[in-house]
Amino acid sequence: MRSEPEGEFHTVDVSRITSPARRAWLRTSDGVRIEANYQPCAAVPGTAAPSAGAVVLAHGFTGSVDRPAVRRAVAVLARRTAVISFSFRGHGRSGGRSTVGDREVLDLAAAVEWARALGHERVATVGFSMGGSIALRHAALYASGRGGRTEARSDAVAAVSAPARWYYRGTPSMRRVHWVVSRRLGRAVGRYGLGTRIDDRGWDxxxxxxxxxxxxxxxxxxxxxxxxxxxxxxLDHPRMLAAAGPAELWLERGMGHAENAADEALLARLADWLTDPRAAADGS
Incomplete structure (x- = not known):
């Protein structure tokens, strides 16, 4: 998996928001076609006022735009804001092969850029597990001005169940992930059993x-x-991340991993924070 400089991002041409849910194909700066879905806000009467912005949701490893946990998360977030979900390269119907967190930053950037092309001036990102690590890298690259087009920047970012460091093998679950990624037989299991096509080259x-x-x-x-x-x-992973810079930390009692473990109450709180992080921090 060769890491190359992130350049300009290109997406399909779209009009401003005039229609309900839609599917689209986005194209990243390195030429990969990414499937994406736009879900407009469907505010529930009596709840908080809907946001005029949008949230881009980045799924975890082996996920996709059509996985039940992703669709459930989109449905809850959409009560508060418009939501764009997509399948990372090598996942779902998207092209390319998964680089397990490296080049996927280009996929997220293309989705954020699409949200702005649809007319949303404020765009937040939320990533789960692998998607959380990608959301962090994406926010850093664009906040520091290294990513090229400002249309792909995020205005707020949440990372759920994200690793703090690469190559972690300290749990049985992660040892299984490393087997899937690093072994030929494991990649075959990933492709045919998990629906995920994984690049066989190491990061370079x-x-x-x-x-x-x-x-x-x-x-x-x-x-x-x-x-x-x-x-x-x-828990040393989230604590390490929160200690590395200005960040709010939520440690959720009884919660497992990523989008599969995020219940409706947590997703609703995430929606409130993503649409107005300062108000959420103040408890207002």
Whole structure:
């Protein structure tokens, strides 16, 4: 997996918001076609006022835009704001092969750029597990001016169940992930059993790690969310991330890992924070 400089991002041409839910194909700067879905806000009467912005949701490893946990998260977030979901490269119907967190930053950037092309001036990102590490790297690259087009920047970022550092093998769950990624038989299982096509090349060079990305994100608001029963990454990961720079930390009692473990109450709180992080921090 060769890491190359992130350049300009290109997406399909779209009009401003005039229609309900829609599917689209986006194209990243390195030419990969990414499937994406736009879900307009469907505010529930009597709840908080809907946001005029949008949230881009980045799923975890082996997820996709059509996985039930992703669709459930989109449905809850859409009560408060418009939501764009998409399948990372090598996942779902998107093209390319998964680089397990490296080149996927281009996929997220293309989705954010699409949200702005649809007319949303404020765009927040939320990523789960692998998607959380990508959301952190994406926010850092654009906040520090290294990503090219400002249309792909995020205005707030939340990372749920994200790792702090690469190559972690300290839990049985992560040892299984490494087997899937690094072994020929494992990649076959990933392709035919998990619907995920994985690049067989190692990172060259190793991309910026999540914990290295955090100090570069400010002044963009940052939220770290992690469950105390996460079977993949123990609590030293979120604590390391939160300590690396200005960030709000939510440690969720009884929660497992990523979008599959995020219940409706947590997703609703995430929606409130993503649409107005300062108000959420004040408890208003």
């Amino acid at each position: 060079p190793v991309p910026l790690s999540p914990v290295e990305a955090v100090p570069l994100i400010a002044p963009t608001p940052l939220l770290i969310v992690h469950g105390d029963r996460d079977p993949y990454f123990p």
